[in-house]
Amino acid sequence: MPTFVYMTRCDGCGQCVDICPSDIMHIDKTYRRAVNIEPNMCWECYSCVKACPMHAIDCRGYADFAPLGHSVRVDRDEQRGTIAWRIKFRNGTEKNFLSPITTKPWGTAIPKLADAPAPSQEMRDSQLLYNEPKWIRMDDGGLRTLEAAGLKLKKGVYY
């Protein structure tokens, strides 16, 4: 279900460009609107769909498992701290869901990525993603795991 952009809704603000983990949301060279440059590399994480303040991005279902006429749309409301989904089935059935965005207290888990330094040309040309291999530590004692960190997995939601 690669994403696509409603051109009349998009204002080219770049929120999707910033958030796309695949770096496949770009600004079109002809219309200065967002565009998914590699639909086959999109893994439908919905990051850009949720981040778009104009609700200009949608996901198109492949016809073999999501027949024409369906719709899955989301509204991530940061002011209210909620995320709402509206799912419309082909037969007209409609389901609505509303959840809090996170169970963590607000303001405690903001990564402040904007404060990170800009990538150098060498980093841009590299195949590695942001913070690799620093955080996966493949070059320093292997992958980080709960066990390696002396932690245990607990059941349920906890703080």
Place this chain on the structure above:
Amino acid sequence: MLTSNPFAALAASISPAVMQTYVVVMIVLVVAGTLFDVVHKGSAKYFFQNWRKSKAKGAKSVGGGELMSIAVQTAVVDVLASGEFCNLRRRISHLLGMYGFVLYVIATVVMVFDAAAGAIWAQLWWLGGLLVCAGGYWFWFFIRVDVLAEGHSPLRFVRADLFIVSLLASVTLGLAWAAAGGGVGVLFGLYILATTVLFAGVPWSKFSHMFYKPAAAFEKRVSYANETRGNLPAPADRPEKFGIARGQPRHY
């Protein structure tokens, strides 16, 4: 300089009739280019198709009075105040450019068609031009997306830049030409060239957004009024106290 009509002084070299014909030709080019754009992209067809679909699926019917109210809201909020922009910096830059361009174009037309136009029109021409430059250069050098993020040069030029670059070139060269004393010369030639590219390039640039964007904003407001909302969920009935303000993208 700020109070004299630069086109009146130009009349010594170029007949006012030629200048007026040029202005009319530019207006015709904008109208023709916009109509071509509408037909080529099928935007009018898309708009009415969406309109019918939204009307048929709407849970609520929208009456004539409500439609009128939505049209007024669209004109005041979305058009006059550029209310659709989510990024405040982009909105301010757009407002500067939009009002500057309107002032600049109207003042140009008035001064070309009436050589005896009052000094206020020359002042409005300068004010409009400076507003366009302020908003346009701010956008071009500091707000544009996907430039530094992709390691591109700030001076990279692609087709999406045709409108902003030709607009800035036209206005900057126009002001520079007037500041240099007017008359016919290299600056005047470049000014006319940039202006012609701006108005004749409508089918290839985003010039026509000033016509289809209000229509899209109106259609969006109607879809919220009839509760189709483009299939989006209804706004959450939660107080605005759990969330945080949305951060602006950095595009580094």
